[in-house]
Amino acid sequence: MASILIIGNAAVDIINRVERYPPEDAEVRALDQRRVRGGNAANTAVVLAQLGHACAWGGTLADDPEAAVIRDDLTGHGVDLGPAHEVPGGTVPTSYVTLSAATGSRTIVHYRDLPEYPAKAFAALDLSGYDWVHFEGRNLEGIGPMLERLRTGRPDLPCSLEVEKPRAGIEALFPWVDLLLFSRVYAEANGFAEPEAFLGWARQRAPAADRVCAWGADGAYGLDKRGEGFAVPAFPPPQVVDTLGAGDVFNAGVIDALVAGRSPAAAVEAGARLAGRKCGQEGLDGLA
Numbered sequence: 001m002a003s004i005l006i007i008g009n010a011a012v013d014i015i016n017r018v019e020r021y022p023p024e025d026a027e028v029r030a031l032d033q034r035r036v037r038g039g040n041a042a043n044t045a046v047v048l049a050q051l052g053h054a055c056a057w058g059g060t061l062a063d064d065p066e067a068a069v070i071r072d073d074l075t076g077h078g079v080d081l082g083p084a085h086e087v088p089g090g091t092v093p094t095s096y097v098t099l100s101a102a103t104g105s106r107t108i109v110h111y112r113d114l115p116e117y118p119a120k121a122f123a124a125l126d127l128s129g130y131d132w133v134h135f136e137g138r139n140l141e142g143i144g145p146m147l148e149r150l151r152t153g154r155p156d157l158p159c160s161l162e163v164e165k166p167r168a169g170i171e172a173l174f175p176w177v178d179l180l181l182f183s184r185v186y187a188e189a190n191g192f193a194e195p196e197a198f199l200g201w202a203r204q205r206a207p208a209a210d211r212v213c214a215w216g217a218d219g220a221y222g223l224d225k226r227g228e229g230f231a232v233p234a235f236p237p238p239q240v241v242d243t244l245g246a247g248d249v250f251n252a253g254v255i256d257a258l259v260a261g262r263s264p265a266a267a268v269e270a271g272a273r274l275a276g277r278k279c280g281q282e283g284l285d286g287l288a
Contacts, residue, residue, distance in 0.1 A: 002259040003129055004048055005083065007058045007117060007146065008041025008136025008162075010070045011093040011110070015244065020102040031101060036283065037073035038095050040162065041136040043248035043284060044255075046077045047274075050288040051256045058083035058125070059117050062090030085121040090114045097244060104240030104279060119145040132259055133159040134251070135177075140169050147176040158258075162251055166190065174206035179258065181251050182213040195221035196229065203227070210264045214250050214275075222268050230265040235273045237280025245284055250275035 016030040042057060049055045057074055061067050061084050070092065074081060093112040100106070116139035123145070127133070133150060135143050143161075150159060160179035163170060166189040174180060180202060184195075192198035195213045202211045203223055212222045219233040253271030262270065278287055 001052050001054060002131040003054045003056075004045075004255070004259070005056050005058060005125075005127075005130045005133045006041045006045040006048070006136075007083075007122065007133065007143075008039065008044075009093065009138060010037065010039035010042035010057065010059050010061070010074070011095050011112075012036075012066055012069050013038030013095045013097055013244070015097040015099055015106075017099045017101055019100075021098060021100045021105070021107065035069065037070050038097075038245070039070075039093070040138075040164065040248050041134070042070065042074060042079075043245045044134060044136075044162075044252045045079045046074065046284055047249050047252035047287060048256060049078045050285075051252065052288070053256070053259070054078075054080070056080035056083050056130075058122060059085070060090065060114055061086045062092045062114055063088055064091055066092040066094075083121070083125055085117055087115055099242060099244060104243050106242075106244045108244075116142055118142060119149075122146040123149055127154045127157060130154075130157060132255060133157060134255060135159065135161045137161050137163045137167065137170055137173065138165075140167055140173070143173060147173060151176060160251075160255060164247065171205055174202070174209065177206070177209055179254070180206055180209050180211045181254065182211065183247060184213065184215050187213055195231075199223040199229065210258075212254060212264070212268055212271075214247060214272075220250070220268050220272050222264050224264040230268070232265070232269040232272050235276030237276055240279050242282045243279050246275045246278050249278040249284065249287065 015034045022028045045055045096109045119142045161177045164183045187198040250271040253274035257267035257270040
C-alpha cells in the first residue's frame with residue numbers, strides 16, 4: 001500500500017441517462033437521473049483508495065450544502081480530506097452529464113464558480129509521508145509553484161500530471177514530472193492524428209518522463225524515459241454501459257501499477273484493463 005496525494009477538482013455530477021443523445025433543440029425524457037460526486041482528481045483518488053492505497057485529496061471545497069455530497073463520498077471511500085481547502089461562501093462546481101444508453105458515451109456541461117486549489121495550501125502540507133503525488137493539469141498558475149516546491153523539498157518523490165485538455169502554458173510543466181498522462185483530445189488539439197508521432201513530440205518537451213496517451217477504442221500508447229515505445233489494446237466490456245470517468249480510472253490503474261514497481265508497459269495495460277471494466281458498469285464502485 002502506498003500513500004498518494006491527489007491534487008485537483010471535485011464536483012457534483014447530475015447525470016441524466018437518455019435512450020440516445022438528442023439532436024439540437026429536441027426535448028427528450030430521461031430514463032433515470034443520478035446525483036453523485038464527480039471530478040477528475042476525486043475520481044482517481046476514489047479508485048486508488050479501492051485498490052488499497054492511503055489516498056488524500058487536495059482541492060477546494062465550498063461551504064454550501066451541496067459540498068456534503070463530495071465530503072460524504074470521499075470520506076466514505078476512505079479518502080483523507082486533510083489537504084482540502086475550504087472557500088467560505090463558495091459554490092460547488094457542477095457537471096451536467098447526458099449519458100446515452102445506446103452507446104454509453106457521455107456529454108458534459110461543466111459550471112464552475114469556485115477558486116482553484118491555492119499554491120499556499122500545498123506549501124503548508126507535510127510531504128514527508130507520501131509515496132506519490134498526482135496533479136490534475138487544470139490550475140496552471142498554482143501547479144507551477146506546487147511542482148517547484150515538491151522538487152525542492154522532496155526531489156525523490158515521484159509525481160504525475162494528467163494532461164486532458166489544451167491549456168495555454170501547460171507544456172512548461174512537463175519537465176517537472178515523472179509521468180505524463182495525455183488524452184487523445186490533447187494530442188489531436190496539437191495537430192497529431194497518430195499517437196506515436198504525438199509521443200515523439202512530447203518526448204522533446206519532457207525527455208526524462210514516462211509518457212502515456214490513452215487513445216480510446218484503439219487502446220493506449222506509451223514512450224518510456226528510456227525511449228522505448230509500446231502499445232496496448234483496449235479491453236472493452238461485453239456491453240458499454242457508462243464511460244463517465246473512464247479516463248480517471250485509467251490514470252488510477254497506471255499509477256497503482258507503477259507504485260507497485262511494474263514496468264510502464266505493464267502499468268498501461270493494467271490501466272486499460274481497469275478502464276474497460278469501468279465502461280461495463282455504472283459508477284466507480286466495485287472496480288478493485
